Amino acid sequence: MFNRFYRRIGKRMLDLAIAIPAIILLSPVLLLTALAIRINMGPDVLYRDRRGGFRGEPFTLWKFRTMLAACDPQGKLLSDEQRLTRLGNWLRKLSLDELPQLWNVLRGDISLVGPRPLLARYLPRYTALQARRHEVRPGITGWAQTNGRNAISWDEKFQFDMWYVEHQGFWLDVKIILRTVWRVLRQADVSATGHATMPEFMASDQHIGRQ
Secondary structure (H helix, E strand, O other), X not given: OHHHHHHHHHHHHHXXXXXXXXXXXXXXXXHHHHHHHHHHHOOOOEEEEXXXXXHHOEEEEEEEOOXXXXXXXXXXXXXXXXHEOHHHHHHHHOOHHXXXXXXXXXXXXXXXXXXXXXXXXXXXXXXXXXXXXXXXXXXXXXXXXXXXXXXXXXXXXXXXXHHHHHHOOHHHHHHHHHHHHHHHHHOOOOOOOOOOOOOOOOOOOOOOOOO
């Protein structure tokens, strides 16, 4: 009974109860971070990206910018590793680049806890089982983020996402939030081995749920 109430109403109440005070308390950090990016990387302080949201509906995700828009002589965008700045790397290690997503929480685009919203272009690549991650609202952090974040494979990420969809509840969300704080303090699993972030997800017969 309580779990049903939490999924329908309580989760949104928890999101607002945490996100609103967090934005107020962290406003000096938000302003200082924006100023540092403006000085080091230019006027485009925020990075906007289309992500897959609840029920597969795309939305605009906001993050602090961590990369330069640098291209090679042919006009092709350089790799993430080449564009990631020293400041950007520091922001990612401390997860400060994620703070603007609190506005996404206020808007109802995402929740504090849920499967991380992936690139909108990935939507057609999912199997039916993988697409179940969109049965719940995506989150700033999630079960996969507290079990390896970018240091685990795509298969493992989807398995953790599926597990969360089946087991979501108040105490699990509290556990994930606390574990997220601990991992941020430890600066753990920020990137995949050999990558600045995470390699692109490409659908293949190896991914879970393929019939």
